[in-house]
Amino acid sequence: IWAGTWGGGVSRWDGQRWSNLSRKDGLPGNIVYSLAQDAEGHLWMGTNHGVARWDGKAFKTWGVADGLLDEHVYAVAAAPGGDVWVGTKKGVVRIGR
Numbered sequence: 001i002w003a004g005t006w007g008g009g010v011s012r013w014d015g016q017r018w019s020n021l022s023r024k025d026g027l028p029g030n031i032v033y034s035l036a037q038d039a040e041g042h043l044w045m046g047t048n049h050g051v052a053r054w055d056g057k058a059f060k061t062w063g064v065a066d067g068l069l070d071e072h073v074y075a076v077a078a079a080p081g082g083d084v085w086v087g088t089k090k091g092v093v094r095i096g097r
Contacts (some may be wrong), residue, residue, distance in 0.1 A: 002043060003060035004032025008053075028052055029071075038078035043051055046073030051095070053087050063085075089093055 001013040009022030009030045022030050029049030036044045043054040050063035051073045063070055068088060075087030080096040 002035055004045065006031055006037055010035070010043075013041070021054070021059075026061070028059075028061045028063065033074045034076045036076040036078045036084070038084060039080065039082065044076045044078060044084055046076040046086060048072050051076060051084075053084075062095060066072070 002012045003013070009020055009027050011018050011020045011031045012090050021027055027047065028044065028051070029047030031048035032045050033048070034046035038044065039081045041056075043069070045052045045054065049071050050061055050068060052059045062068055066085065069079060069090035070088035073086045073088055077085045079085065086093050086094045086095065
């Protein structure tokens with residue numbers, strides 16, 4: 001189970017204990033508004049400072065400099081073809097494969 005938090009990053013329950021990933025681990029922001037998992041098993045997180053993809057080992061991040069319309073990413077959706085759609089107050093952006 002994955003849970004986004006308001007200021008603590010993202011937390012994972014493995015059935016026995018909670019673990020946490022935050023800015024110190026490479027997450028762009030510690031407020032996590034949304035989560036989605038793609039077909040390859042990557043976890044996508046919309047944060048207060050951009051979007052991140054977690055591959056189980058490291059984060060890859062996107063921000064305004066990479067084409068996002070706003071740094072606050074409130075919605076993330078993984079499409080069947082591999083694209084990921086991210087929503088901000090200023091509009092929606094597609095992150096292609």
